[in-house]
Amino acid sequence: MRLNTIPNWISIGRFLLGIGIIVAMEMNLEIGAFWLVATYGLVLGLDKVDGLVARKFNQVTRTGVYLDWALDRALVLIMIMFYWYQGGGSGMLWWLIVIGIIRDSLLSGMRQLALEKNVKLKTQLIGKFKYILENVGIMLMILELKTNNTYGDWLIIIWMGATVLGLISLLNYAKQWKSEK
Numbered sequence: 001m002r003l004n005t006i007p008n009w010i011s012i013g014r015f016l017l018g019i020g021i022i023v024a025m026e027m028n029l030e031i032g033a034f035w036l037v038a039t040y041g042l043v044l045g046l047d048k049v050d051g052l053v054a055r056k057f058n059q060v061t062r063t064g065v066y067l068d069w070a071l072d073r074a075l076v077l078i079m080i081m082f083y084w085y086q087g088g089g090s091g092m093l094w095w096l097i098v099i100g101i102i103r104d105s106l107l108s109g110m111r112q113l114a115l116e117k118n119v120k121l122k123t124q125l126i127g128k129f130k131y132i133l134e135n136v137g138i139m140l141m142i143l144e145l146k147t148n149n150t151y152g153d154w155l156i157i158i159w160m161g162a163t164v165l166g167l168i169s170l171l172n173y174a175k176q177w178k179s180e181k
Contacts, residue, residue, distance in 0.1 A: 002061045007054035011064070014046035015071040022082045025145060033146035037139050044135055047072065062115055069111065073104050076134055083141040090152055096159040100134070103166045110177055119180045124172055130165035133158050 021039055024031050050068060054060045080097055083089060089097075114121050137158040140151045 002059075003063055003067070005054070005059040005061065005064060006057065007050040007059050008061075008064050008067055010046055010050040010053060011068050011071050014043045014050070015075055017046075018043045018075040018079065021142070022078065025082070025086075025142070033143050036142050036146055040135070040139055040142060043075070066111070066115060070108075072131070073108070076138065077101065077104075079138045079141065083138075083145065086145050088141060088144060090156070093152070093156050093159055096156070096163045099163050100159070100166055103163075103170050107170055107173060110173060114177060114180075119177065121173055121176055121180075124169050126165050126172065127169040130162050130169060133162035133165065137162065 017039065021036050021043075024036065047068070050064075054064055084094070111121060113119075137155055140155055140158065143149065144151050144155075
């Protein structure tokens with residue numbers, strides 16, 4: 001298990017930066033909505049950087065692949081829980097998010113089994129689009145909490161899209177798993 005690599009430290013740093021956004025909002029620090037969303041954008045940019053660095057410097061490891069994915073999922077889940085804790089969202093939005101969490105849990109188990117059996121599940125473009133939609137939704141959640149504007153309809157549309165793409169990608173991963181086994 002090779003944890004001490006530059007890409008892994010970038011992943012951990014971006015996760016901590018994401019947590020810093022939540023801390024800043026919880027403590028009502030005088031940081032504008034633009035800067036919080038821009039910081040979250042930096043977190044997303046660093047997600048791309050860690051993969052590029054891993055490939056460029058030949059530091060791709062099984063641990064790093066799983067750590068990157070697990071920290072992505074954890075940060076999305078923590079941001080969603082913070083939004084809920086602050087009283088955001090409607091019933092429909094929460095059902096969409098619960099479906100997404102169940103999907104992520106199933107995929108996490110599938111990925112863990114794949115790692116143990118040395119089966120490589122290839123990342124899918126549809127999953128990337130789901131990830132983009134989720135994060136646009138989180139940026140709107142940050143804006144809603146910080147500016148007191150309501151983006152309820154947009155959030156439902158975005159999370160509905162993320163949910164549909166997530167379920168399609170889960171089925172694609174299951175097909176891929178079945179054919180690789």
